Amino acid sequence: MADAMDVDSDAPRIQINLSTRDAAFAVPLQTVRVQTSLRRFGLSTLVNHLLESPKPIPFDFLIDGQYLRTSIDEYLTSAGLSSEKPLDVEYVRAQVPPTYIGSFEQDDWISSVHLSSSAGAATILTGSFDGTAQITSLSGQVFAKTMPYHTQSVKAVTWVDQPSLTSSDPASFLTAGMDRTINLWSYQHSDEPPSSAAPLSATTTYISHKSTINSLSYSPSTSQFLSASSDNTIALWSTDSSLLPTVSAPQPTSFSRKRRRTTQKLPNTEKKGPLAVLTPHTAPVSQITHATDPTAAYSVSWDKSIITHDLVTAQVVDTRVTQHPLLSVTTLPSLNLIAAGSAARHITLHDPRASSGGQQTAVLRGHTNAVVSLARSPESDYLFASGSHDGCVRIWDVRRVAFSADTDSEDKTSGSLFLIKRESGVGKVFGVDWIRDVGLVSVGEDKKIQINRGELMADVTVLDQTGR
Structure with missing residues (x-):
């Protein structure tokens, strides 16, 4: 599944554990390897692929209580984390600003x-x-x-x-x-x-x-x-x-x-x-x-x-x-x-x-x-x-x-x-x-x-x- 997201096979990757609290978009807990260069759009594409959505749904991603607004790699660097350790990622339907x-x-x-x-x-x-x-x-x-x-x-x-x-x-x-x-x-x-x-x-x-x-x-x-x-x-x-x-x-x-x-x-x-x-x-x-x-x-x-x-x-x-x-x-x-x-x-x-x-x-x-x-x-x-x-x-x-x-x-x-x-x-x-x-x-x-x-x-x- 993650291979479909990889453009450069030599690019750094990390294992992520995808989950959600929204029953409408729930899939069995997914553990996948993705490029650390992925941002919100790439992760949203991945979740839509897992859901087999006929029409793309925009998603946001929470890591340790924070919305992901950078690439995964930038997040790991700012948080002082290693790409060797699996990362828990929660996905939620994106909210539109009022x-x-x-x-x-x-x-x-x-x-x-x-x-x-x-x-x-x-x-x-x-x-x-x-x-x-x-x-x-x-x-x-x-x-x-x-x-x-x-x-x-x-x-x-x-x-x-x-x-x-x-x-x-x-x-x-x-x-x-x-x-x-x-x-x-x-x-x-x-x-x-x-x-x-x-x-x-x-x-x-x-x-x-x-x-x-x-x-x-x-x-x-x-x-x-x-x-x-x-x-x-x-x-x-x-x-x-x-x-x-x-x-x-x-x-x-x-x-x-x-x-x-x-x-x-x-x-x-x-x-x-x-x-x-x-x-x-x-x-x-x-x-x-x-x-x-x-x-x-x-x-x-x-x-x-x-x-x-x-x-x-x-x-x-x-x-x-x-x-x-x-x-x-x-x-x-x-x-x-x-x-x-x-x-x-x-x-x-x-x-x-x-x-x-x-x-x-x-x-x-x-x-x-x-x-x-x-x-x-x-x-x-x-x-x-x-x-x-x-x-x-x-x-x-x-x-x-x-x-x-x-x-x-x-x-x-x-x-x-x-x-x-x-x-x-x-x-x-x-x-x-x-x-x-x-x-x-x-x-x-x-x-x-x-x-x-x-x-x-x-x-x-x-x-x-x-x-x-």
Whole structure:
């Protein structure tokens, strides 16, 4: 097999052990001898030959957690290795850098984003520092905007029932913010943005928290949602208001009273309290997210901890304490991993299972400011994106990390695969989301929704793979 790759029979060769973790491209473990002058293209040709692919598939190659960006010989020289020793090479389908597609400006800083992916009705839901939320098309047309029920900035948004062109039922979404309240909104989607439309009105207001609400997570299978607050608590709610107690409206703050005098009188909403309030954290809770099992959730906090919750019993299942305040979290369920973004500019990977012993698995470095938002890839179990106050979005591949138990923590580090900068060139990134039908969307201080998608090979910095 390797002989077919050899042009010069006298050229230096090395034995390589080819393997992959992608079942779609797996072949029995192959040990072949190849020229050390081979680069990525030659190795990709070899793998396609082994797979008998009718159409060539581009592959990347990982050696000891690093993408091969030179010839094998150059890699051996830089790593101080001998061609006499077999080399383990993992092949993965090549990732296309997400190209800048476009950006759309709103009236104020954009704090959060959640994408809908219903067939024919993909939209972008955003929350803003002006106290409103907005629904935008992929071409930048505004479908709808909320009335200013929030008297301060909206900090979190999430779809409950996503828009659809095949159903007459209205969509709905939640917003939460610095005014300590959560609002539920109803929205009737149309494939044609209205030339003018009345702002959306809230139907229900959820009240419990005593400080800013930083995060929301909704579970479609249970019709329940979670909120995380700077008052150190997490609240559990249901979108079925009949299951919740009726409460009175919170007392307005001096800031909200001043803001309210400048706005129109708003229709009343029913006011509801939570099913339960969880108090395991000792500092502001930055983010909450449901696990694959909707009866469990993970939260991260400024108290440096990652906590696993049993939502049925409202009990703590597991607590992991890290070295730095944590600001964001996402799950990589097929890998049994949690990624947590920190105020110390890095991301740590953790195995949430009790049997893992509670140690962090790896550290991902590259951002130069706080990591405030994470979103996993819709196409690969191994990829996720991060947004940071350094004004950048980075894409990470966890296959670049050594996961063996006998590797010390300093070696278990990784640099990002791709770096995406703001088209505006300025401002912090506050939120990211990533779905197949839309792409990778980021929002931030520049007041813009920015869309990047893996379609063309341009406008994205492909980082050198030196572990930074």
